[in-house]
Amino acid sequence: MHELGRLEDLPPDYVDELRKLNLVPLWPSLRAVLPPGKPRPNTKPTFWSYQALRPLLMRAGELTPMQKAERRVLVLANPGHGLDNMKASAAMYLGMQLLLPGEWAPSHRHTPNAVRMIVEGEGAYTTVDGEKCPMSRGDLILTPSGLWHEHGHDGTEPVVWLDVLDLPLVYYMETSYAIEGKRQDVKPERGDVAYARGGIVPTPVFTRADKPYPMLRYPWVEARAALLALGTDRPGQDCVQVSYVNPETGGYAENILGFYALMLRPGQTLRLPARSPASVFHVIEGGAAAEIDGQHFNLAEADTCCAPGYTPVTLRNTSADQPSFVFIADETPLHKKLGVFETRE
Numbered sequence: 001m002h003e004l005g006r007l008e009d010l011p012p013d014y015v016d017e018l019r020k021l022n023l024v025p026l027w028p029s030l031r032a033v034l035p036p037g038k039p040r041p042n043t044k045p046t047f048w049s050y051q052a053l054r055p056l057l058m059r060a061g062e063l064t065p066m067q068k069a070e071r072r073v074l075v076l077a078n079p080g081h082g083l084d085n086m087k088a089s090a091a092m093y094l095g096m097q098l099l100l101p102g103e104w105a106p107s108h109r110h111t112p113n114a115v116r117m118i119v120e121g122e123g124a125y126t127t128v129d130g131e132k133c134p135m136s137r138g139d140l141i142l143t144p145s146g147l148w149h150e151h152g153h154d155g156t157e158p159v160v161w162l163d164v165l166d167l168p169l170v171y172y173m174e175t176s177y178a179i180e181g182k183r184q185d186v187k188p189e190r191g192d193v194a195y196a197r198g199g200i201v202p203t204p205v206f207t208r209a210d211k212p213y214p215m216l217r218y219p220w221v222e223a224r225a226a227l228l229a230l231g232t233d234r235p236g237q238d239c240v241q242v243s244y245v246n247p248e249t250g251g252y253a254e255n256i257l258g259f260y261a262l263m264l265r266p267g268q269t270l271r272l273p274a275r276s277p278a279s280v281f282h283v284i285e286g287g288a289a290a291e292i293d294g295q296h297f298n299l300a301e302a303d304t305c306c307a308p309g310y311t312p313v314t315l316r317n318t319s320a321d322q323p324s325f326v327f328i329a330d331e332t333p334l335h336k337k338l339g340v341f342e343t344r345e
């Protein structure tokens, strides 16, 4: 690939004249915006220890009352993007959120899509679009774009969850905003009850099947049982993974980011090929060692790491006799919609 002319090669008065007219020459920047062969992601392999961040999150609970925080969150920021930009990857935002007993995070709705992966504690709930979703460890709760949501806590211990949002993308598109609302009235129907059995869905005539998000809570007890059943049914299969989908359409649970649960068999090493989307790995149960672009992370329960796109990832179950369970979030739906998704061996 031959060298292109640099900005310094041009006469300064010529460049000034261009800039006065809001013009720039492409060729000095062409290789930066269209790098040869593969992108040069800013996303760096990054690890966040739950044990290290937990005391700081609890301290935030002492330092900042809910009225001053609205959402009490420590953002898991990728240094490759600059910490203040609050990105885990180009399209993903991660935050650890703390809700103390008796607290209430007021109702709002916003354009970015969110999910919560519950990390610890019992007794909290999220009301989404009038549906009260109990929060237990490992549960996934959707708060898709535009739906009212608020968090409450009737238990006795702190509750922590991992928020995953497509905020960086929606912000980049200049479409990010929120609206504050009143406390929601809880309606009787629950998607996680109506859609509790895989392959069996309510007959539309009796239900609100026209809801774009018919299921808002995916209980961990169901996802875990599905992984164990899949692993038993397919003993020769390497990647024992399930996807969180919309039970009416079979498509991704949300529009922009994809969510999955993976089981690593005891002692298993799993090599995931390089794919265009960036990924986030969060250990729900057990432990996993991750190798990403030559970096090694040892993930214990509740630890999180992220991998840039176009990078192979190796995950190893650190236990020889117990399975480990990993929650994965990635940018696959976005890449597929945009037509840029690819896998490389």
Ligand SMILES: [Fe+2]
Pocket (backbone or CB within 6 Å): 108, 110, 114, 143, 149
């Ligand atoms: Fe929110």
